[in-house]
Amino acid sequence: MIASGAAPTPGTHQPGGIRWSRSSRWRAAALVLVNLLMIAHVIQWRVAGKTISPIEPSETMHTLQRGAVNAGFIFFSLAILATLIFGRFVCGWGCHILALQDFCAWLMKKIGITPKPFRSRLLVYVPLIAALYMFVWPTAYRLFAGGDTGPLIPKFTNHLVTSNFWDTFPSAGVAIPFLFICGFVTVYFLGAKGFCTYACPYGGFFGLADKIAPWKIRVTDACNQCGHCTATCTSNVLVHAEVRDFKMVVDPGCMKCLDCVSVCPNDALYLGFGKPAFAVSKSRGAARSYSLTWPEEIAGAMIFLASFLAVRGVYSLVPFLMALGCAAVTTFLALRGWRLVRATDLYLHRFNLKSSGVIHAAGWMLLVFAICWVGLVAHSGWIRFQEYAGNNAFQKIQVPDELALAQVDPVRWISPAERENIAEGRKHLEAASRLGLFGNGDALSKLGWFEYLSGNADRAADLLGNAANHQKRQAKALSHYYRGAILNRLGRYAEAAASLREALDERDDLILARQEEGESFWQLGRKDEAILAWADAVDRNSNLSLTNNFLAGAKRMQGADQEAAHYEMQADQATPDVALYHWMLGQRLKHVGMNDLAGKHFQRALTLDPSLQQQSE
Ligand code: SF4
Ligand code: SF4
Numbered sequence: 001m002i003a004s005g006a007a008p009t010p011g012t013h014q015p016g017g018i019r020w021s022r023s024s025r026w027r028a029a030a031l032v033l034v035n036l037l038m039i040a041h042v043i044q045w046r047v048a049g050k051t052i053s054p055i056e057p058s059e060t061m062h063t064l065q066r067g068a069v070n071a072g073f074i075f076f077s078l079a080i081l082a083t084l085i086f087g088r089f090v091c092g093w094g095c096h097i098l099a100l101q102d103f104c105a106w107l108m109k110k111i112g113i114t115p116k117p118f119r120s121r122l123l124v125y126v127p128l129i130a131a132l133y134m135f136v137w138p139t140a141y142r143l144f145a146g147g148d149t150g151p152l153i154p155k156f157t158n159h160l161v162t163s164n165f166w167d168t169f170p171s172a173g174v175a176i177p178f179l180f181i182c183g184f185v186t187v188y189f190l191g192a193k194g195f196c197t198y199a200c201p202y203g204g205f206f207g208l209a210d211k212i213a214p215w216k217i218r219v220t221d222a223c224n225q226c227g228h229c230t231a232t233c234t235s236n237v238l239v240h241a242e243v244r245d246f247k248m249v250v251d252p253g254c255m256k257c258l259d260c261v262s263v264c265p266n267d268a269l270y271l272g273f274g275k276p277a278f279a280v281s282k283s284r285g286a287a288r289s290y291s292l293t294w295p296e297e298i299a300g301a302m303i304f305l306a307s308f309l310a311v312r313g314v315y316s317l318v319p320f321l322m323a324l325g326c327a328a329v330t331t332f333l334a335l336r337g338w339r340l341v342r343a344t345d346l347y348l349h350r351f352n353l354k355s356s357g358v359i360h361a362a363g364w365m366l367l368v369f370a371i372c373w374v375g376l377v378a379h380s381g382w383i384r385f386q387e388y389a390g391n392n393a394f395q396k397i398q399v400p401d402e403l404a405l406a407q408v409d410p411v412r413w414i415s416p417a418e419r420e421n422i423a424e425g426r427k428h429l430e431a432a433s434r435l436g437l438f439g440n441g442d443a444l445s446k447l448g449w450f451e452y453l454s455g456n457a458d459r460a461a462d463l464l465g466n467a468a469n470h471q472k473r474q475a476k477a478l479s480h481y482y483r484g485a486i487l488n489r490l491g492r493y494a495e496a497a498a499s500l501r502e503a504l505d506e507r508d509d510l511i512l513a514r515q516e517e518g519e520s521f522w523q524l525g526r527k528d529e530a531i532l533a534w535a536d537a538v539d540r541n542s543n544l545s546l547t548n549n550f551l552a553g554a555k556r557m558q559g560a561d562q563e564a565a566h567y568e569m570q571a572d573q574a575t576p577d578v579a580l581y582h583w584m585l586g587q588r589l590k591h592v593g594m595n596d597l598a599g600k601h602f603q604r605a606l607t608l609d610p611s612l613q614q615q616s617e
């Protein structure tokens with residue numbers, strides 16, 4: 001009902017008598033434009049091979065941690081500055097995730113479901129805590145930990161243009177569930193701005209900046225408290241109460257969509273400069289109703305934390321933002337499922353879940369869905385624990401890669417304590433790989449290395465090949481490299497050459513892969529190609545001891561003694577005078593038939609440490 005102002009006019013008013021928002025069409029156009037620009041950005045990169053780095057706030061982490069100044073950092077800084085003055089316009093008019101949430105809410109309305117806001121007192125702090133963790137914690141950690149954690153203020157470098165545009169984005173297999181969970185699922189269970197309210201870390205900072213902004217939605221005396229503004233707001237703001245109590249909208253959740261301004265029948269709302277929100281007393285504010293009791297709030301906070309830790313990074317797939325979205329949904333489902341069991345009557349949207357103590361079909365559906373969802377999260381938590389424990393063991397490995405890769409069975413160089421650690425790590429990662437629902441490239445590559453160190457080189461090569469299938473460029477290149485190196489030790493040179501080629505296709509600068517590729521060629525009798533590969537590696541880095549030795553041996557065999565002497569001198573300058581290092585060089589040179597050079601290094605190794613004689617027998 002309209003209390004006063006213009007009478008409802010067909011076509012300009014909704015069935016309930018509230019005016020249609022004129023600004024929503026402009027906002028929809030702006031959000032469509034944002035999405036089109038994002039698509040154009042990707043196309044331009046695919047065509048040109050190079051583009052402006054992602055205009056995505058999360059990229060700011062690379063600036064704060066590594067000093068890489070990128071477009072995301074500039075965008076986020078400008079967005080916060082703009083919010084400090086004008087409020088959260090960037091959220092309302094420029095965010096693709098908000099566009100997704102609006103689209104989902106619009107679709108739901110089409111099928112008769114109006115998303116209802118889930119109101120929690122404690123979970124609203126999640127975005128700010130997440131923002132502090134993402135953007136402040138890394139610097140704070142360096143400040144307090146000091147030492148080798150890197151400089152407090154990193155050296156800034158220019159990363160405004162990139163050819164590896166997609167490196168920091170998830171694959172389509174992750175992006176689609178991400179959009180589904182952070183769009184439909186959060187909107188359905190938590191409300192039209194569910195992801196913004198309970199998960200988005202950028203919103204944490206935007207909300208804080210909004211409190212300082214002097215440009216606010218304000219009210220004139222024409223307001224008669226009809227409530228159309230509140231009924232229209234999809235950000236869960238009690239507009240009529242706020243303008244009554246504060247003469248402006250103070251809720252930092254206001255995204256400045258301007259729907260309330262547009263629907264006000266008395267044109268009582270306007271945008272104007274004045275006192276910021278933090279300057280007015282909150283004590284007069286209208287009492288809010290909440291969806292949870294205090295015990296539920298506390299249980300909810302614990303469920304949120306546990307489910308966030310369970311899913312974050314599981315299978316090396318679930319990114320930070322998606323984990324926050326999953327945790328918010330898990331909290332809702334766990335608490336609503338519990339209430340469904342205990343309550344006598346319960347509704348969700350327009351669905352009657354339970355009445356007079358009897359659970360209806362809709363209630364059973366929700367219960368089954370909640371049990372499956374929470375079960376899946378619990379299973380992810382178990383997998384995550386196995387991955388975490390395996391990773392911990394991996395970090396404790398002490399045997400250097402060069403020594404481990406000196407010959408096919410490195411077990412003799414591994415101490416009993418380290419063997420136990422390797423067995424422990426292998427057990428955890430084996431369990432994760434056997435019972436996991438998805439392949440985890442990162443865990444598989446570590447498991448591959450555990451297998452290699454345990455003397456199972458063939459299985460290690462298989463696992464590393466499998467790992468590469470699940471990994472992105474940088475990690476994929478490393479898995480191919482290690483697989484190639486192991487295959488070389490196993491004498492499977494053609495397969496090794498193919499694997500190393502794949503490593504170099506992913507990362508042309510992986511010099512060790514070039515060195516190994518030279519070895520594969522050499523063993524396959526493609527001597528000229530081997531020398532070219534080694535020479536290329538040495539051109540890129542003249543301090544490669546083993547590669548210089550290979551070149552010295554190869555040139556000596558060709559009778560090019562002068563060149564051989566040059567490479568041998570370069571090799572000696574780059575070789576640390578450490579017994580095991582000389583032993584490793586001897587082993588590798590013996591493997592390719594460069595026995596004179598091999599003998600020289602074995603001799604030096606035994607001079608430095610006579611006990612090696614026993615160990616190497
Ligand atoms: S809070 Fe986050 S997801 Fe929501 S509109 Fe703002 S930036 Fe986008
Ligand atoms: S500001 Fe809100 S409550 Fe006041 S008249 Fe306008 S729509 Fe009604």
Ligand code: SF4
Binds near residue numbers: 217229237261
């Ligand atoms: S208070 Fe008004 S401008 Fe702010 S989000 Fe709600 S409807 Fe949009």
